[in-house]
Amino acid sequence: MLLPYFQWFETTTIGTAIKNSSWAFAVIESVHLLALAVIGGAVLMLDLRLLGLGLRRQPIPEVAREAQPWLVGSLIVMLITGFALFSSEATKCYYSTPFWVKMTSLALAMAFTFTVRRRVSFEGDGRVRPIVLRLVALVSLTLWFGVGAGGRWIGFSG
Amino acid sequence: MSLLPFCEWLASTKGSIALHESLYIYPLVESVHVLTLCVFVGTSLMLDLRLLGVALRRVPVSEVTGRLVPWMVAGFVVMFISGILLFYAIPIRSYQNIFFRLKVIALLLAGANAWVFHNGVQRTVARWDRDLIPPKKARFAGAASLALWAVIIVCGRMIAYNWFDCDMPQPPLIKWAAGCVDRQR
Numbered sequence: 001m002l003l004p005y006f007q008w009f010e011t012t013t014i015g016t017a018i019k020n021s022s023w024a025f026a027v028i029e030s031v032h033l034l035a036l037a038v039i040g041g042a043v044l045m046l047d048l049r050l051l052g053l054g055l056r057r058q059p060i061p062e063v064a065r066e067a068q069p070w071l072v073g074s075l076i077v078m079l080i081t082g083f084a085l086f087s088s089e090a091t092k093c094y095y096s097t098p099f100w101v102k103m104t105s106l107a108l109a110m111a112f113t114f115t116v117r118r119r120v121s122f123e124g125d126g127r128v129r130p131i132v133l134r135l136v137a138l139v140s141l142t143l144w145f146g147v148g149a150g151g152r153w154i155g156f157s158g
Numbered sequence: 159m160s161l162l163p164f165c166e167w168l169a170s171t172k173g174s175i176a177l178h179e180s181l182y183i184y185p186l187v188e189s190v191h192v193l194t195l196c197v198f199v200g201t202s203l204m205l206d207l208r209l210l211g212v213a214l215r216r217v218p219v220s221e222v223t224g225r226l227v228p229w230m231v232a233g234f235v236v237m238f239i240s241g242i243l244l245f246y247a248i249p250i251r252s253y254q255n256i257f258f259r260l261k262v263i264a265l266l267l268a269g270a271n272a273w274v275f276h277n278g279v280q281r282t283v284a285r286w287d288r289d290l291i292p293p294k295k296a297r298f299a300g301a302a303s304l305a306l307w308a309v310i311i312v313c314g315r316m317i318a319y320n321w322f323d324c325d326m327p328q329p330p331l332i333k334w335a336a337g338c339v340d341r342q343r
Contacts, residue, residue: 026319033315036196040197040200041199041203044200066213149189
């Protein structure tokens with residue numbers, strides 16, 4: 001059902017330009033990886049804090065405030081570069097199970113991060129039970145792990 | 159002296175061949191390598207940004223290091239072991255790959271930078287622990303670490319491409335940099 005749209009992506013200017021260039025994919029992929037390190041740090045810093053393993057002496061809302069711009073910034077870079085990579089091999093992605101695992105995890109991770117996790121971490125320790133904080137961190141880590149692992153595995157299939 | 163004979167021997171060992179030909183283990187090791195990148199580079203990034211006075215400015219530097227360094231060490235150990243395994247699976251091609259060589263150089267520089275920071279300005283951290291913007295030497299260490307790890311990540315990713323491989327026609331400079339040898343027929 002979605003296949004025609006995926007095939008169309010490959011015919012767009014961006015898609016064909018990347019496909020026809022010998023180095024564009026590699027360069028964009030590198031930027032994608034650099035942003036991965038940043039987003040990993042931003043997600044981990046807050047999740048470790050929520051788990052009680054990170055910067056324990058800092059209030060949760062403050063750690064959340066510090067991490068926020070890095071999370072949003074790197075996510076934007078990841079989405080732009082990811083979209084460019086995708087458009088150069090959309091048809092391959094359509095038939096790739098890891099791609100769908102990644103997209104599902106990504107949608108869930110973003111939805112969870114900017115609603116529940118955001119709300120809970122800006123409320124802080126006093127008002128939310130510790131078990132809830134830990135649960136939120138574990139769900140966040142699991143979802144983002146799914147995104148990373150799925151992404152790496154796209155390269156191994158097909 | 160060339161390490162090529164050693165790499166050739168390594169490539170002929172059973173473990174290397176098994177890893178190289180495995181359907182799932184190699185991708186698994188590769189995934190672990192990339193995911194621990196998040197743990198190690200992500201957490202060192204936060205420390206580097208603190209040293210630059212860009213993020214976590216209200217948190218004492220000693221607390222950032224005290225809390226994050228265990229994660230950095232754990233991430234680095236797993237990343238290092240998985241990296242060794244990846245090299246072990248493909249020794250000769252990695253050895254003769256200019257990106258791999260650049261990556262190793264950048265890694266050594268990053269190690270030296272960390273060592274200098276640890277044995278230098280970090281010793282006096284008590285004096286500048288709460289500074290919003292740490293002293294110049296600490297800022298330099300943070301900036302150098304950021305730049306070097308960016309180089310390491312990019313080079314690591316580029317190892318996968320065969321543009322400069324020895325089995326293709328290359329200009330003399332690349333042949334020299336990659337350590338290509340002309341095989342006797």
